[in-house]
Every structure is written in structure tokens, then in C-alpha cells.
Amino acid sequence: MRRQYAEEGITEADLAPDPVTQFTRWFGQAERAGFLEPNAMVLSTADAAGRPSSRTVLLKGYDQRGFVFFTNYGSRKGTELGANPFASLLFPWHSIDRQVIVSGAVERTGRDETAAYFRTRPHGSQLGAWASEQSSPVASREVLEQRFAELESRYPEGEGVPVPPFWGGFRVVPQTVEFWQGRPNRLHDRLRYTAAADGWTVERLCP
Numbered sequence: 314m315r316r317q318y319a320e321e322g323i324t325e326a327d328l329a330p331d332p333v334t335q336f337t338r339w340f341g342q343a344e345r346a347g348f349l350e351p352n353a354m355v356l357s358t359a360d361a362a363g364r365p366s367s368r369t370v371l372l373k374g375y376d377q378r379g380f381v382f383f384t385n386y387g388s389r390k391g392t393e394l395g396a397n398p399f400a401s402l403l404f405p406w407h408s409i410d411r412q413v414i415v416s417g418a419v420e421r422t423g424r425d426e427t428a429a430y431f432r433t434r435p436h437g438s439q440l441g442a443w444a445s446e447q448s449s450p451v452a453s454r455e456v457l458e459q460r461f462a463e464l465e466s467r468y469p470e471g472e473g474v475p476v477p478p479f480w481g482g483f484r485v486v487p488q489t490v491e492f493w494q495g496r497p498n499r500l501h502d503r504l505r506y507t508a509a510a511d512g513w514t515v516e517r518l519c520p
């Protein structure tokens with residue numbers, strides 16, 4: 314699989330007219346290549362002073378509007394995005410010699426969209442969202458489990474769990490999307506879409 318991609322490479326002529334359609338193609342190929350979680354992506358944010366931080370999150374939806382993940386708005390990433398609403402997403406599909414990097418402005422998803430996704434989560438994950446003050450120090454694991462147990466007795470399985478007001482989605486609206494394909498002799502293909510007033514421009518970058 315890896316060799317096949319490396320031999321084929323990508324050319325400007327192969328690319329879809331927009332990066333979301335191109336992403337759909339590569340995401341499908343990553344899924345078919347048997348990845349455990351092809352939707353795991355490294356989200357990088359920066360605080361108001363420009364200091365960066367990164368962590369993995371799961372892509373939960375994407376369309377022409379952008380790429381969506383869900384998290385705790387009070388977490389480190391949430392606080393940073395509040396102060397500096399720009400982010401980078403990196404899909405590290407190493408085993409097929411590919412990488413996709415999205416960068417752009419970030420906005421919160423609407424509460425309806427958040428609620429619709431929250432309702433699809435397993436009961437335990439819904440309670441976990443309430444139990445965890447994500448990114449804050451906690452005295453011990455027991456404290457966390459105690460909070461969870463209290464929530465379990467308050468909202469037993471089958472009972473609707475309200476969406477935590479401090480929890481929801483972020484959408485990264487792409488400004489640039491780079492598709493990287495490993496090739497022999499380090500002459501990798503890098504094709505980058507940039508948003509323009511009337512669509513997308515594509516440039517090839519040196520590897």
C-alpha cells in the first residue's frame with residue numbers, strides 16, 4: 314500500500330477542485346488501509362502570547378464549512394482558542410506515507426449541532442464530560458471516580474444526560490490545506506490549497 318502511494322505520488326492534475334473533496338478521497342484511502350483511528354489528528358493552538366501547545370483529538374465531522382472536533386471549552390485548548398481563535402490540524406498517516414495539515418480560523422459549533430453529537434455518545438462518555446474539569450489539576454483518581462459515581466446515580470442509564478454548558482464543538486474553517494505524499498529520494502509531493510476570494514489556489518512546495 315505504502316509503496317503504491319509512493320510510486321504514484323500526486324500531481325496537480327489529480328487534485329480535486331477543493332481541499333475538502335480531496336480530503337474525502339484520502340480519508341477514504343486511509344480507512345481502507347486499515348488504520349485504527351484515521352480521524353485522530355494533532356490539534357495545535359497558541360495562547361495569547363503565541364506560545365504553542367498540541368494534543369490529539371478526534372475529527373467528528375467535516376464538510377465544506379470545515380473540520381469539527383468536540384471538547385471541554387474550559388480546557389487548555391478551549392481557553393487558548395478563546396484568546397486566539399486559530400488552529401492547525403495534522404493528520405499523521407505515516408503508514409501510508411501521507412500527512413494532511415489544515416490551518417485556519419476556529420469557531421464554536423452551534424448548540425444544536427453540539428447537542429445532536431452529544432446524544433450519539435455512549436452514556437459513560439456523556440457522564441465523563443460532566444465529571445472532568447478537563448486540564449485542571451485533580452487531587453487523585455479517586456476524586457474523579459467519586460464524581461463519576463455521583464453522576465451515575467443522578468443520571469442512571471436510559472435517563473437523558475443534559476449537554477454540559479462548558480462542553481461542545483469547534484470548527485476549523487480551512488484557510489490552507491496541505492497534502493503531503495512521501496516519494497523516493499526525499500522528493501516528496503507537497504500540494505497546498507489556499508483559500509482565495511473566488512475558490513482555491515494550489516501551489517507545489519519544495520519538500
Ligand SMILES: Cc1cc2nc3c(=O)[nH]c(=O)nc-3n(C[C@H](O)[C@H](O)[C@H](O)COP(=O)(O)O)c2cc1C
Binds near residue numbers: 353
Ligand atoms: C486518540 C486520542 C483521541 C482524543 N480525542 C479527544 C477529543 O476528541 N476531544 C478531547 O477533548 N480530547 C481528546 N483526547 C485527549 C486530548 O489529547 C487531551 O489530553 C485533552 O483534550 C486535554 O487537552 P488540553 O489540556 O491541551 O486542552 C484524545 C486523546 C487521544 C490520544
